[in-house]
Amino acid sequence: MTPGARVQAAIEVIDKVRAGMATEQALTRWARGARYAGSKDRAAVRDHVFDALRMWRSAAERGGGESGRHRMLGVLLLQGKDPAELFTGEGHAPACLAEDEGGSAELSEEAVRDVPDWIWGAFLDDHGPAKAAEIAQTLRCRAPITLRINGLMGDPNVAREVLAEDGIETRANPRADLALTVTEGARRVAQSRAYRDGLVELQDAASQAAIEALPLSVGMRVLDYCAGGGGKSLALAARLGGGPVWAHDSDKKRMRDLPGRAERAAADIRIVARPKGPFDLILCDVPCSGSGTWRRAPEAKWRFDKEDLADLRNVQREILSDVAPMLSGEGILVYATCSVMSAENDQIVSWFLSENQDFGLLSSQQVLPDEDGDGFYYAILRRAA
Numbered sequence: 186m187t188p189g190a191r192v193q194a195a196i197e198v199i200d201k202v203r204a205g206m207a208t209e210q211a212l213t214r215w216a217r218g219a220r221y222a223g224s225k226d227r228a229a230v231r232d233h234v235f236d237a238l239r240m241w242r243s244a245a246e247r248g249g250g251e252s253g254r255h256r257m258l259g260v261l262l263l264q265g266k267d268p269a270e271l272f273t274g275e276g277h278a279p280a281c282l283a284e285d286e287g288g289s290a291e292l293s294e295e296a297v298r299d300v301p302d303w304i305w306g307a308f309l310d311d312h313g314p315a316k317a318a319e320i321a322q323t324l325r326c327r328a329p330i331t332l333r334i335n336g337l338m339g340d341p342n343v344a345r346e347v348l349a350e351d352g353i354e355t356r357a358n359p360r361a362d363l364a365l366t367v368t369e370g371a372r373r374v375a376q377s378r379a380y381r382d383g384l385v386e387l388q389d390a391a392s393q394a395a396i397e398a399l400p401l402s403v404g405m406r407v408l409d410y411c412a413g414g415g416g417k418s419l420a421l422a423a424r425l426g427g428g429p430v431w432a433h434d435s436d437k438k439r440m441r442d443l444p445g446r447a448e449r450a451a452a453d454i455r456i457v458a459r460p461k462g463p464f465d466l467i468l469c470d471v472p473c474s475g476s477g478t479w480r481r482a483p484e485a486k487w488r489f490d491k492e493d494l495a496d497l498r499n500v501q502r503e504i505l506s507d508v509a510p511m512l513s514g515e516g517i518l519v520y521a522t523c524s525v526m527s528a529e530n531d532q533i534v535s536w537f538l539s540e541n542q543d544f545g546l547l548s549s550q551q552v553l554p555d556e557d558g559d560g561f562y563y564a565i566l567r568r569a570a
């Protein structure tokens with residue numbers, strides 16, 4: 186596909202998303218009908234669509250309208266590209282630009298923030314104007330691709346060398362000791378030897394830093410209560426010399442890849458439907474808005490509403506109440522989200538501490554998204570003996 190044809194494909198996908206279709210579904214449908222599109226084309230179309238979602242408001246204002254065409258025009262202008270080179274009308278490229286097409290170069294404050302107003306209000310309340318603006322601006326950009334080196338199999342030097350053999354270049358990531366940011370060849374990671382052999386896993390640096398900060402020692406009984414795909418179970422196991430780590434999730438399907446991933450990583454992960462205590466440490470990486478990761482899932486930034494937040498807060502409280510009785514005498518409870526909203530973070534922890542006076546807070550950390558990683562929150566609580 187030509188660069189222009191990719192833009193036209195993105196325009197069509199964006200129009201489907203505007204009409205209410207989920208982004209992944211709209212992309213899949215387009216790809217099914219576009220057998221001529223190779224993997225590079227599909228990746229390029231996806232990148233355009235995700236850029237438009239990250240800059241949904243500013244792209245519309247800059248492009249002078251709400252449609253996919255206006256938004257792609259806006260995205261290109263905001264990225265400093267010349268849209269006339271792509272809107273050529275040739276082949277499958279979008280029709281040439283009319284003279285009056287395109288909006289104002291002066292964007293409104295709301296457009297520049299590129300978050301829904303109620304979310305902006307929450308960011309302001311939680312972080313103040315300067316930090317709120319930083320968060321909002323970061324969420325308009327692409328997220329870094331980060332690897333976690335499996336400490337059971339190698340160190341950063343070995344990992345960087347093995348990755349380089351497959352054309353994947355990396356730099357050390359300051360957030361976590363075993364984190365590498367991919368600077369070149371990100372699309373080759375899943376096929377690389379380092380990944381296939383379990384030497385590296387894809388994991389954001391903020392998650393890695395949280396696991397590195399936990400008071401873990403070999404021999405502790407550890408439960409990952411909201412294991413999902415198991416990224417944190419594997420990181421926990423690596424810190425425990427290979428495990429075991431017990432992994433649970435209310436939705437068993439989410440853990441279906443975990444046995445294979447564990448085998449690759451030489452980690453002893455024991456999936457458990459009904460965890461039985463006592464555990465020395467329980468990690469609750471609870472379902473949340475994902476606001477710290479909205480660069481990766483930008484559609485959620487616009488679809489997430491106050492009702493969703495209220496529902497999630499109930500689930501978050503419920504999970505903490507469910508796991509507390511499974512902890513040993515001086516057991517550690519770790520509450521984690523990839524959110525930057527205090528309604529899901531400090532406020533939930535405060536509620537839990539007020540309801541469970543036998544627990545105390547050891548530490549908590551709110552990390553904001555930046556060029557090194559996602560936004561993340563964790564609190565480490567301990568039950569008194």
Ligand SMILES: C[S@@+](CC[C@H](N)C(=O)[O-])C[C@H]1O[C@@H](n2cnc3c(N)ncnc32)[C@H](O)[C@@H]1O
Nearest residue numbers: 411412413414415416417434435436470471472
């Ligand atoms: C943020 S995701 C976990 C991500 C995972 N820890 C990782 O590192 O990939 C939250 C998970 O919590 C699970 N979940 C939701 N409600 C739950 C509940 N009541 N008990 C246990 N798990 C729950 C969801 O199915 C989802 O997989």
